[in-house]
Amino acid sequence: MVGLGPGAREYLAPRALAALQAAEVIVGYKSYLNFIQDLLADKQVVSSGMKKEVDRARAAVEIAATGKTVAVVSSGDPGIYGMAGIVLELAGESIPVEVIPGITAANAAAAVLGAPLMHDFVVISLSDLLTPWETIIKRLEAAGSGDFVAVLYNPRSQGREAHIETARQVLLRYKHPDTPVGIVRNACRGEQSSIITTLGQMAKEDVDMFTTVIIGNSQTRIIHGRILTPRGYRL
Amino acid sequence: MVGLGPGAREYLAPRALAALQAAEVIVGYKSYLNFIQDLLADKQVVSSGMKKEVDRARAAVEIAATGKTVAVVSSGDPGIYGMAGIVLELAGESIPVEVIPGITAANAAAAVLGAPLMHDFVVISLSDLLTPWETIIKRLEAAGSGDFVAVLYNPRSQGREAHIETARQVLLRYKHPDTPVGIVRNACRGEQSSIITTLGQMAKEDVDMFTTVIIGNSQTRIIHGRILTPRGYRL
Numbered sequence: 110m111v112g113l114g115p116g117a118r119e120y121l122a123p124r125a126l127a128a129l130q131a132a133e134v135i136v137g138y139k140s141y142l143n144f145i146q147d148l149l150a151d152k153q154v155v156s157s158g159m160k161k162e163v164d165r166a167r168a169a170v171e172i173a174a175t176g177k178t179v180a181v182v183s184s185g186d187p188g189i190y191g192m193a194g195i196v197l198e199l200a201g202e203s204i205p206v207e208v209i210p211g212i213t214a215a216n217a218a219a220a221v222l223g224a225p226l227m228h229d230f231v232v233i234s235l236s237d238l239l240t241p242w243e244t245i246i247k248r249l250e251a252a253g254s255g256d257f258v259a260v261l262y263n264p265r266s267q268g269r270e271a272h273i274e275t276a277r278q279v280l281l282r283y284k285h286p287d288t289p290v291g292i293v294r295n296a297c298r299g300e301q302s303s304i305i306t307t308l309g310q311m312a313k314e315d316v317d318m319f320t321t322v323i324i325g326n327s328q329t330r331i332i333h334g335r336i337l338t339p340r341g342y343r344l
Numbered sequence: 345m346v347g348l349g350p351g352a353r354e355y356l357a358p359r360a361l362a363a364l365q366a367a368e369v370i371v372g373y374k375s376y377l378n379f380i381q382d383l384l385a386d387k388q389v390v391s392s393g394m395k396k397e398v399d400r401a402r403a404a405v406e407i408a409a410t411g412k413t414v415a416v417v418s419s420g421d422p423g424i425y426g427m428a429g430i431v432l433e434l435a436g437e438s439i440p441v442e443v444i445p446g447i448t449a450a451n452a453a454a455a456v457l458g459a460p461l462m463h464d465f466v467v468i469s470l471s472d473l474l475t476p477w478e479t480i481i482k483r484l485e486a487a488g489s490g491d492f493v494a495v496l497y498n499p500r501s502q503g504r505e506a507h508i509e510t511a512r513q514v515l516l517r518y519k520h521p522d523t524p525v526g527i528v529r530n531a532c533r534g535e536q537s538s539i540i541t542t543l544g545q546m547a548k549e550d551v552d553m554f555t556t557v558i559i560g561n562s563q564t565r566i567i568h569g570r571i572l573t574p575r576g577y578r579l
Binding site: 112117118121122127186187190191193194195197199200201202208209212216219220226228229234240244245248250251255257297333341343 | 568
């Protein structure tokens, strides 16, 4: 299980690179394999599209069972909404699995925005493909009541255009409209861009499936064009 | 601001390595500089002990103001309870600051344990040096009521031996005693070790300042000696 990090090679851990080089078979979602196109020569490649995670995991485990070394790639970290869980579950006890962590979108987006995650935070996916929407709402409420910084994964995609607006409304019950919000698109990739706004003003049009959204806590502020959640040091 | 990741060189991002090599001055906490001892030759090094974060940040900013290139190192990710916030705050607008993210303890510990972070999670530091203890309790309550997986940073250190036990008691009001718990010491470093137990049975003696503690949600289970929080796929 290999975490590619944000995608740019400069954020790929040497251990992840070594695992990719050593693998006889590479399994992954098509778009992510583009990040490592140059490493695929002479290897068996199993790729498939979105929502085919179970098929990919099954293929990886079946090939590994024949004795081959298989690298299953995830963008970011395979252990954060990635492929690690499903592969571990299918692999059973007979196939050894190593999880190689990577820099996940929360960390990459935070670095682009400044330092929004200097204090306690929650990570919530707004995708209700596999999670009841009521559970997501309950967690947004808890993020609000606990005054956490909130990192939203999968904030928008086809079929859930309204989710980010609902999330905003739930958080507005607990957080001030002036709470800083950062929207980062393609964090730490070539075409990276970001917007800094507030919970009261953020526009759902700025949020798409390539973005990660970070919403501050009660102490978060915008200084010098960056988002900062102070840890509490006396300066 | 350079994230060293867990410490082992194989998890150091190429961009972080390049920044360290390019820096004229390296500023950091003594123990973390040990991870990069071989990179310090011919460089000005400013190191200090624990709880000296403000001094180090001030020194870094003052040196950078003279025109030198300064790398301030944090273990893990400088943006997660690291040095990024304090340096950004002190640097003002005149000194350009780049935050280079790293693999943080949550990701490293999760990889060691299996796949506990496949679903929504909170990250909470149990250190009350800079945070009122009531705020920490409030966040533990929210972690419980939201059925989040919980990652605890700074779970124990001198002067707060009892905090992990209090945290356990708070979470037990919401989570079943059989909830899986992973305690990882020196995650993804040479001397790494880990314990898998339950919320009901975990012993505070197993938790020290080098550990990260991950406590499951209501769906988390132990399979084949690893902790797995299923994402919800039908297998």
